[in-house]
Amino acid sequence: MNLSSIYERLIVLNSEYARCINSDQLEKWPDFFQENCLYKITTAANVKNGFDAGIIYADSKAMLADRINALRNANIYERQRYRHILGLPYVVEDAERECAVQTPFVVIRIMGSGQMELFASGEYRDRVTVLSADELKFAERIVVCDGDRFDTLLAIPL
Amino acid sequence: MNLSSIYERLIVLNSEYARCINSDQLEKWPDFFQENCLYKITTAANVKNGFDAGIIYADSKAMLADRINALRNANIYERQRYRHILGLPYVVEDAERECAVQTPFVVIRIMGSGQMELFASGEYRDRVTVLSADELKFAERIVVCDGDRFDTLLAIPL
């Protein structure tokens, strides 16, 4: 596909990321990241208070793959579905080889009963490496959630 | 409007589609489709189980127009409003004359009382015909809903 700007490529990257998770192709999810990367789920309150730990933390693509394996092998009968809706990327910094980007998201959970609920909202704070005109990877994706209910949040990647 | 890529044109197509429904210009809705087309509303569960029927099914633009006529003539006092929010298109396949595209959506329903609720979420699975640089039409739009509550879902197009 012939894309015309870095902004458009960031939009496409995010649409592919959301689709990977929504269509349950989780094995492909680590491929969005660099070998050495940072993936973290945290909350706005944690960020504000300077807490660095995060709810989920991985610093390599291998750790992300492990996480998916664990998820697949856990005997959880998941009848719920998730739907990620991403907003438009905001480019904080745009250098030749790397962009800093923030993108808002909302995740809806649909229970087996058909009931829908707002599950999570927040923003991605990313550093995206531009490997080539057609290949962008996350060097860093910090998922900053607005709220801090995390009982079942661990079930799927955000 | 001078658009620079097929991706951008797909975004514009979707924004026009959502706006047509949200602004209650339903008579223009069939114009987004080819004369011979497929429009279907179904659920993720149906798709998974190989059920082909769908909740709503139309295979021509004329059938879509009939549907809007029926809706307008039905004596339903609709005080609710709907708000479609579309995510970013994911291009599955991009040929010269046709694209396969998937686009997530969420529909919010606003009751006369002002109460808001999540009404539906899911994804469009489209085949879009590129008639000319400025004219795209749906050859196929399959609306795959995440949930399967459909009591009043029949009221408006998705």
Added chain:
Amino acid sequence: MNLSSIYERLIVLNSEYARCINSDQLEKWPDFFQENCLYKITTAANVKNGFDAGIIYADSKAMLADRINALRNANIYERQRYRHILGLPYVVEDAERECAVQTPFVVIRIMGSGQMELFASGEYRDRVTVLSADELKFAERIVVCDGDRFDTLLAIPL
């Protein structure tokens, strides 16, 4: 950032606007507007009935700045957070120096307890002035809300 079309610039404008509010940089919010501008929050019902007043009304950038000052000085202990998700812009009219644009939005409110709720949905009806290739400002932003519950809506800009 090298943007390739007016449509893309409108998308970026909206992503910056949403991010300004979501990240609580409200002092920068008036900068999205022309000196002489129109900012109004109203409802779909008001628009339909021809009521012109609106719930909030400002016709200069200075009035918008006043509004933020008032908000900052009010002793409200705001534990809630807001998350704006914007849809894709629909360009109604595209002249050289000004565009008429409509963009759907949803606002989610996250309470201190972590509870999330749909707070508002609707559409922006904008007149955007093209000052230069990289600088767009709102000459007019009419916020038309779908519902009409407005108890606490006055707390933040939409």
